[in-house]
Amino acid sequence: MNAISWNCRGLGNSRAVRALRDVIKSLRPNIVFLMETLSKTERIKHLCSKLGFDNYWAVDCVGRSGGVAMLWKNNVKCNVVGFGSNYIDAQVMNANDVLWRLTGFYGFPERTRRRESWELLKSIANRSVLPWVVVGDFNDMISMNDKKGTHAHPPALLDGFKQTIEDYRLIELDLMGGKYTWEKCRGKPEWVRERLDRAFATTSWWSLFPLCKLNVHHCVHSDHEPIQLEFYSTEHSRKKFRFRFENIWLKEENFHEEVSAHWRNLNPSHFLSKLVEISSFMEKWGKRFFNKFREKIRKQKELVALFEDCADATRTSRYFEEKKILEDLLLSEELYWQQRAKSFWLQDGDSNSKFFHAYATGRRKKNQIDKLKNENGEVVTK
Structure with missing residues (x-):
């Protein structure tokens, strides 16, 4: 319009x-x-x-x-x-x-x-x-x-x-x-x-x-x-403009730099419009990050597998280094789903994040409104 x-x-x-x-x-x-x-x-x-x-x-x-x-x-x-x-x-x-x-x-x-x-x-x-x-x-x-x-x-x-x-x-x-x-x-x-x-x-x-x-x-x-x-x-479309900040983004080295640069390049205007613009940028950044995030885990697993059967000291040391990186990535993924599930009571969970994924999905179903009762006492479902 x-x-x-x-x-x-x-x-x-x-x-x-x-x-x-x-x-x-x-x-x-x-x-x-x-x-x-x-x-x-x-x-x-x-x-x-x-x-x-x-x-x-x-x-x-x-x-x-x-x-x-x-x-x-x-x-x-x-x-x-x-x-x-x-x-x-x-x-x-x-x-x-x-x-x-x-x-x-x-x-x-x-x-x-x-x-x-x-x-x-x-x-x-x-x-x-x-x-x-x-x-x-x-x-x-x-x-x-x-x-x-x-x-x-x-x-x-x-x-x-x-x-x-x-x-x-x-x-x-x-x-x-x-x-x-x-x-x-x-x-x-x-x-x-x-x-x-x-x-x-x-x-x-x-x-x-x-x-x-x-x-x-x-x-x-x-x-x-x-x-x-x-x-x-x-x-x-409230869902289209809904924005959630992910704590895991803060662990990325270039996050602060890219967000700050985008903010500085925005035209000087009403603060609310700038806030919406930067939120939209972070949302798109987060989508790209999550896709790269899963790709990083996949590649890191392949890298760990290369050194898994090695017996010499140098390659064994490399195995533990790569394994530590994989553990950090899995922890980051767990924190990502933990925030989305709003389940902070569990400090250490299953690293495959199935619990948190299921919990987040359950919250969406729980928050859905299937019916309402109007002022005449009639139940409306559509």
Whole structure:
């Protein structure tokens, strides 16, 4: 599932519609939020079906400016709960019936009205305690690094917008694919690039979508680039995202080095998303390790067998050395299954780990829920 936000600067001409159709065809979004449509509701209604969407909500432009719209498909449970000339606020429901908020926001482009934008954002934030993500063209920046070109952005505006975000503990999503989303005067000395389009989310929303991504995509028609918000929920398959740390990994010489290197190479982002990424890396590392682990035992047994019938002192000594290595490997395997079985009361067990393997399998069966009794006292098995 993903959503697109784009300041399209008018949908009254064929070039703009063609560019929008190309973006939708390439990214296949479930939800689209459009700003500066410069269109009336009837025009959006016509475009909705033409672009392959089933539902829409539009706010008319005023004169030759403004206009916002949200389009979505039937495979998304979306309900608009608030709107205005600069925003559309919707409640979205996950496949597992978890409710959250998605707000498309367009900040006032006039510098003299920036405070109005901040107050509007605060007003929307106070309307619900649901997990919330807000995306759009804020016409504002947080730091000097958000702009490249002539005339630095006024520090007072930077501080005001940043304070608004901090007041509601919103966390910005890292933008991938480019640093800026708007430009003017390309190829000229006064070429200016700015990051105006962005997305912010509450901690509770991050918990629902720790793997979310925000990408910027190039559009040939407009000076504004569309941004794509990809949702990756951990709720659809809890088993898929379940992570278990294995103590036996710590015995591997290269474990710390590889994990540390991967952590350092991750993009700076919300801590929860980095934690999920490093957990995923360790899970894949562990699978490779266990396959190598069994292969090591097999090869070590073959090596011990080579020296088993040797009588001379040198080769006998080698036999005991290789046998000690095999015993260490078998102990490591035992500890692996011991942790998985959560049976710590047995200090020394059968080195073939059959007991622990059976115990772990038994725990899985024991933890399975075969039936539930509902509030009417009926037993439900499916």
